Structure formats: structure tokens, C-alpha cells
Amino acid sequence: MPEQRDTPGPGPLAAREEAAAEAMTVSSSPETARSLGSDAWHDLRRNPIFIVSGLLILFLVVIAIHPSLIATRDPLFCELGRSLDGPAPGHWFGFDAQGCDVYTRTVYGARASIAVGVCATLGVALIGAVVGGLAGFYGGIWDSLLSRTTDIFFAIPLILGAIVFLSMITLTGIWPVVLVIAALGWPQIARIARGAVITAKQHDYVQAARALGAGNGRMLLRHILPNAVAPVIVMSTIMLGTFIALEATLSFLGVGLQPPTVSWGVDISAASDGMQFRNAPHILLYPAAALSVTVLAFIMMGDAVRDALDPKLR
Amino acid sequence: MSHDTGATDAAEVGADDAGGGGPLLAVRDLAVEFRTREGTARAVNGVSYCVDSGETLAVLGESGSGKSVTAQAIMGILDTPPGRVAAGRVLFRGRDLLTAPEEERRRLRGERMAMIFQDALSSLNPVLSVGYQLGEMFRVHRGASRREARERAVDLMERVRIPAARERVNDYPHQFSGGMRQRIMIAMALALEPDLIIADEPTTALDVTVQAQVMELLAELQREFHMGLILITHDLGVVADVADRIAVMYAGRIVETAPVKELYAAPAHPYTKGLLESIPRLDHKGKELYAIQGLPPSLTALPSGCSFHPRCPLATERCTTERPPLHPVLDASEAPVAGRGSACHYWKETLHG
Numbered sequence: 001m002p003e004q005r006d007t008p009g010p011g012p013l014a015a016r017e018e019a020a021a022e023a024m025t026v027s028s029s030p031e032t033a034r035s036l037g038s039d040a041w042h043d044l045r046r047n048p049i050f051i052v053s054g055l056l057i058l059f060l061v062v063i064a065i066h067p068s069l070i071a072t073r074d075p076l077f078c079e080l081g082r083s084l085d086g087p088a089p090g091h092w093f094g095f096d097a098q099g100c101d102v103y104t105r106t107v108y109g110a111r112a113s114i115a116v117g118v119c120a121t122l123g124v125a126l127i128g129a130v131v132g133g134l135a136g137f138y139g140g141i142w143d144s145l146l147s148r149t150t151d152i153f154f155a156i157p158l159i160l161g162a163i164v165f166l167s168m169i170t171l172t173g174i175w176p177v178v179l180v181i182a183a184l185g186w187p188q189i190a191r192i193a194r195g196a197v198i199t200a201k202q203h204d205y206v207q208a209a210r211a212l213g214a215g216n217g218r219m220l221l222r223h224i225l226p227n228a229v230a231p232v233i234v235m236s237t238i239m240l241g242t243f244i245a246l247e248a249t250l251s252f253l254g255v256g257l258q259p260p261t262v263s264w265g266v267d268i269s270a271a272s273d274g275m276q277f278r279n280a281p282h283i284l285l286y287p288a289a290a291l292s293v294t295v296l297a298f299i300m301m302g303d304a305v306r307d308a309l310d311p312k313l314r
Numbered sequence: 315m316s317h318d319t320g321a322t323d324a325a326e327v328g329a330d331d332a333g334g335g336g337p338l339l340a341v342r343d344l345a346v347e348f349r350t351r352e353g354t355a356r357a358v359n360g361v362s363y364c365v366d367s368g369e370t371l372a373v374l375g376e377s378g379s380g381k382s383v384t385a386q387a388i389m390g391i392l393d394t395p396p397g398r399v400a401a402g403r404v405l406f407r408g409r410d411l412l413t414a415p416e417e418e419r420r421r422l423r424g425e426r427m428a429m430i431f432q433d434a435l436s437s438l439n440p441v442l443s444v445g446y447q448l449g450e451m452f453r454v455h456r457g458a459s460r461r462e463a464r465e466r467a468v469d470l471m472e473r474v475r476i477p478a479a480r481e482r483v484n485d486y487p488h489q490f491s492g493g494m495r496q497r498i499m500i501a502m503a504l505a506l507e508p509d510l511i512i513a514d515e516p517t518t519a520l521d522v523t524v525q526a527q528v529m530e531l532l533a534e535l536q537r538e539f540h541m542g543l544i545l546i547t548h549d550l551g552v553v554a555d556v557a558d559r560i561a562v563m564y565a566g567r568i569v570e571t572a573p574v575k576e577l578y579a580a581p582a583h584p585y586t587k588g589l590l591e592s593i594p595r596l597d598h599k600g601k602e603l604y605a606i607q608g609l610p611p612s613l614t615a616l617p618s619g620c621s622f623h624p625r626c627p628l629a630t631e632r633c634t635t636e637r638p639p640l641h642p643v644l645d646a647s648e649a650p651v652a653g654r655g656s657a658c659h660y661w662k663e664t665l666h667g
Contacts, residue, residue, distance in 0.1 A: 140395075203436060203439075204431060204433060204436040204437040205436065205437050205438055205439040205440075207391060207431070207437075208429070208431050208437040208438070208499075208502075209439070209450075210391050210423070211389050211391050211423055211424075211428065211429040211431075212423060212424035212428055212429070212451060212502060212503065212505075213420055213421065213422070213423035213424025213425060213451075213454060213455055214420075214424075214450070214454060215420055215454075218450075218454060222439075222442070222450070223439050223442075226439075226441040226442070227439070227440070227441055
């Protein structure tokens with residue numbers, strides 16, 4: 001039964017492999033290799049939801065960076081004499097209580113809203129991914145410590161916590177709002193990141209990388225992260241929309257951005273007086289509509305990205 | 315732990331005498347436990363074996379016999395917790411790895427010892443191209459540049475005979491067939507020309523037609539680089555062709571060790587005998603296929619004495635109380651056969667019966 005192992009038979013084996021090689025080159029299809037990212041991009045380009053939300057977001061980002069492209073007036077230039085006036089030539093959205101042009105203010109408001117949303121999301125994603133990733137990767141005592149810390153922050157209601165912190169500090173501008181949202185919003189991302197890292201860690205290829213001498217850093221960054229990052233990206237995109245809404249909420253409550261800053265939340269807050277709304281609904285309508293469309297665009301984008309990155313959910 | 319019997323067993327006699335600073339790898343009385351809810355599972359209970367450069371040791375055993383866990387303990391990739399090395403030594407060129415610092419062990423992995431896994435698809439990272447993963451070996455251990463690593467990756471793919479290597483180096487694992495993926499795994503393990511390769515059931519996930527090719531390739535590369543190879547398998551057919559020596563494991567112990575031909579010709583342990591008899595054979599066509607009765611024991615509650623006694627046709631009262639050490643197997647003239655041992659009280663009866 002035991003055969004001689006030293007039968008270096010290059011003849012049949014080599015012939016077989018040549019045949020196999022030939023078959024492979026013949027049958028190799030023109031389909032090109034795609035990475036996860038380019039695969040997702042391939043799907044996204046064919047998704048109408050992505051196209052619509054992408055164009056909207058592109059438009060919003062452009063006017064956030066260069067509002068003067070479509071609004072030539074100064075958002076802080078107001079004529080009290082035209083207070084609450086309706087639409088007029090050159091002022092299609094009318095005037096607010098201070099006599100400022102609603103169109104100009106709505107356009108300029110995009111900057112603060114999107115800046116807060118993007119910066120807060122980046123902060124949240126960074127803190128959440130680092131905390132959750134380390135907890136999931138190292139496990140044991142680190143997991144317990146980091147997960148319990150996450151739970152503590154999770155227990156703080158976002159709006160209530162933000163109100164308390166923002167009413168204590170006297171700084172103005174977008175940074176206090178960004179910091180508070182980032183400091184309180186990360187636990188959700190941390191949980192998702194932790195779960196994703198634990199799942200990715202159990203794959204055989206992580207074990208294989210370890211068996212071939214990869215260190216912790218390389219395993220985490222090269223082998224686990226790319227396989228765990230999709231849910232974090234998806235969640236972050238969806239959260240971006242909610243953070244923009246949150247900024248408006250905080251500004252409406254009077255603790256977010258303060259008046260010289262132009263933002264949708266500030267304008268909605270100023271327009272929400274009952275008397276004014278009855279007489280001049282346009283001053284509430286336009287910033288509120290802009291806010292809703294922006295939030296919707298980011299949430300749609302998040303949905304589309306999720307579909308592209310996780311085909312199983314479709 | 316109760317692995318107290320004669321520390322240097324017959325298994326080691328052959329290789330220890332080879333001299334020159336001892337064998338490439340020597341495992342001594344290795345014991346690995348897993349904490350489970352049902353208690354401590356003793357996956358490995360005092361395993362000893364050794365491998366020399368250029369030698370192929372086949373570790374044979376059914377699922378759960380501890381063969382893979384032993385390999386993981388040697389490589390230092392055991393999941394701890396729940397796993398834990400409870401006792402023993404793993405000597406790699408005389409250096410005890412179990413007491414070595416983790417950083418030193420990490421540098422050894424890939425560079426001096428490497429492992430090939432069973433399922434190549436799940437062992438390759440789906441989001442990285444195979445070229446990147448092959449090149450990573452050179453980047454991690456040799457500090458190679460990106461371009462250099464890519465070149466070496468192409469070389470490696472050609473060496474394991476992947477057709478059109480240069481065109482396929484940027485392809486992803488799912489674009490390769492099972493046999494090709496296993497070749498890539500082999501290429502990764504061989505990248506730095508390690509001294510020792512542990513192949514954990516390298517052909518189990520492959521088609522029968524591809525199995526032979528992959529084993530042939532592995533054996534050829536092993537001869538070329540003069541590596542020690544530990545081949546973990548449950549496939550007796552695979553073993554016969556490529557192994558020099560065989561260690562048969564059962565319930566976390568080595569029950570028999572022998573040069574491959576002698577083991578096939580005359581097994582000295584009832585378990586080995588049962589395994590060999592349960593291979594379907596053409597000349598037994600129409601007859602009932604032999605099967606070893608019963609099931610492998612639960613690792614949380616190993617039987618007393620010889621772990622195999624509940625399933626053994628030769629078991630006696632003695633087997634239930636006294637655990638047999640690995641007896642040296644003697645030939646007809648009462649001289650010990652080099653490298654042969656059997657952990658059975660009745661090895662003589664089994665050998666000649």
C-alpha cells in the first residue's frame with residue numbers, strides 16, 4: 001500500500017499543469033479584478049438613490065464652501081424697513097423679521113450646518129472606531145473597561161447632555177457644538193465598531209496572518225480594519241444627517257449657534273414666533289425645507305452606501 | 315495533569331540520536347487545556363514528537379484528537395483564553411518557545427516556521443489582492459519596498475506554478491480556484507524559506523484530483539528547501555505517499571508512532587489497526603466495511619486508563635485502570651525498532667495478531 005514517495009514524475013504532472021495553464025488562459029474572462037472599494041463604487045454609480053443624494057450633497061457642499069456663487073448679497077445686510085415683507089423681485093424668498101434677505105441667509109446657512117455635521121461625524125467616527133476597535137481586538141479586561149465607558153456615555157441623553165454642557169460654556173461659534181456632539185455621540189459607533197472587529201477577528205485569515213508573523217498593529221490595520229470599516233462608514237453617513245438636525249435643534253433651543261453666525265437652526269429659531277409665522281410663513285418655511293432636504297440627502301446617501309458595501313442586506 | 319509517564323518515549327529515540335544540536339523541532343509532554351462551561355477540556359495530554367530538517371512527520375487522527383491544537387500551540391497562535399498551555403516544552407532548535415517573549419515568537423513565525431491552513435479561501439483576506447498578501451511577508455519580515463514585494467510575489471506564484479502569475483498578481487482570492495488558492499497559501503508559507511512548515515489538513519478542502527497535485531507540490535518544495543514538515547491530516551491515503559514517519563493521535567495523546575511503511579504493514583496499536591481496516595478496499599468489494607465502534611471520548615471527561623479502552627476490541631481490566639506509556643516496539647529479535655512506539659499494553663498481540 002505505501003508507495004514510493006520519491007517518484008519525481010515531471011512527465012504526467014507537468015503535462016497536466018500545462019494543460020491546466022492553457023485552459024486557464026483561454027477561459028480567463030475579460031472581467032477585471034476589483035477591490036471592495038471599487039466594487040462598491042461600481043454598484044453606487046448604478047443606484048438612483050445615490051445619484052440623487054450625491055448630486056444634492058455635492059450642491060450643498062459647493063454652496064457651503066462658496067455661497068457667493070448663487071447668493072450675491074451679504075447675509076448680514078438687513079433693512080428693517082422691509083421686515084417680514086413677502087417675495088419681491090431679486091428677493092424671491094422674502095425678508096425676515098430683521099429685514100434680511102431669506103434666500104441669502106438660507107444659502108449661507110448651509111455652511112454652518114454642514115460644517116457642524118461633517119466635523120462632528122468625523123470626530124464621532126474617529127473616537128468610536130478607535131474605542132470600539134481596541135475593545136474588540138484586545139478583548140478581556142480592555143474590552144470590559146472600554147465597553148463600560150461606552151455604556152456610561154451611551155446613558156447620557158444626547159440632547160440633554162448637549163444642552164447642559166453648552167449652557168455652561170460661554171464660547172460661541174461652531175466648535176463647542178462640534179465638540180459636544182462628538183463627545184456624546186460616539187458610543188453608538190463604538191458598539192458597531194467593536195462588533196465588526198470581533199467578527200472580523202475570528203476569520204481564519206487573521207489567524208493565518210498571525211501564523212505568518214504579522215504583529216498586532218498590522219493585523220488590526222491591514223487585515224481587520226478593511227473588513228470592519230463598512231458598518232462604521234454606513235452608520236456615520238446616516239448619523240451625519242441626524243447631527244445636522246441636532247445642530248438645528250440646539251440652535252433652536254438657544255444653546256447651539258448664536259445669532260451673528262448664520263445657520264438654519266438660528267433662522268428657524270428666530271422665525272418660530274407664532275405671530276410671525278401666521279403673518280409671514282416663508283421665513284420659517286425656507287430654512288426648514290433646506291434643513292429637511294439636507295438631512296434627507298445624507299440619510300439616503302447612508303442607505304445607498306450600506307447597500308453597496310453590504311450586498312447581503314439587499 | 316497526569317502525563318507523568320516516561321518523559322523520553324520511544325518516539326524520540328530515533329531523532330535524538332541524530333545529534334548535531336538535537337532535532338529541528340521537539341515537542342515534549344505538551345498539554346493544552348480549554349476552559350469550557352462543562353469544565354476543563356483536555357485537548358492535548360502530554361504529546362511528544364519531533365521533526366528534523368528535510369523530514370516529513372504526519373500527525374494522524376480524527377477530528378478532536380488534538381492534532382490541530384498541538385500545531386497551534388507550537389506556532390503560538392492558540393486562542394488564549396480559553397486555551398492554555400498547561401505543561402510541556404516546545405523546543406525549536408533547542409530554544410524553548412513557550413518561555414520565549416512574544417515579540418521573538420512573532421519574528422519566528424513566517425521567518426523560521428510557517429503554517430498552511432485547511433481552508434485557503436477563508437485563510438486569505440478577501441479585501442486584499444493575493445499579490446499584496448504574498449508581498450506582505452517580505453514587507454513585514456524583510457522591510458521590502460512595495461515594488462520589490464510585488465516582484466517577489468510574482469516569483470512565488472510562479473514557483474507554485476500558478477499560470478499567468480504576472481497577470482493574476484492583482485487578483486483577489488475569490489477569483490482563484492480552490493487548488494490555486496491552496497497553492498497561494500503554500501507560497502505564502504514558503505515565502506521566506508522557513509525551516510519548519512506545519513500543514514494543517516492542506517488538502518481536505520480540495521477536490522480529489524487537485525489533492526494529489528497540491529501534495530506533490532508541497533513534497534517537492536520541501537525537498538528543494540530541505541524543510542521539516544508536519545503534515546496534519548486524517549487522510550491515510552495522503553500520508554502514505556509523502557510522510558517519512560507517522561504519529562497517530564487519539565484523545566490528545568500519541569498512541570502510536572512509526573516509520574510510515576512499518577505502520578502500514580503492521581500497526582502496533584488497535585486504534586491504528588482499526589483506522590487501516592476502515593479504508594475501503596477494492597479487493598474487499600461486497601463485504602461490510604469495518605468501522606471502529608463507538609465515538610471519540612469527550613475531552614472534558616476522558617476515560618480512565620487508556621482513553622481508547624471503551625472502543626477497543628482487545629480491552630481488558632488492566633486497560634481501564636492503567637494508562638499505557640508509549641512502549642518501544644521490538645522486532646522479532648527483541649531489538650527496538652528505531653522510532654517505533656505504541657501506547658498499548660498489548661502492542662505485541664496487536665503487532666503479531
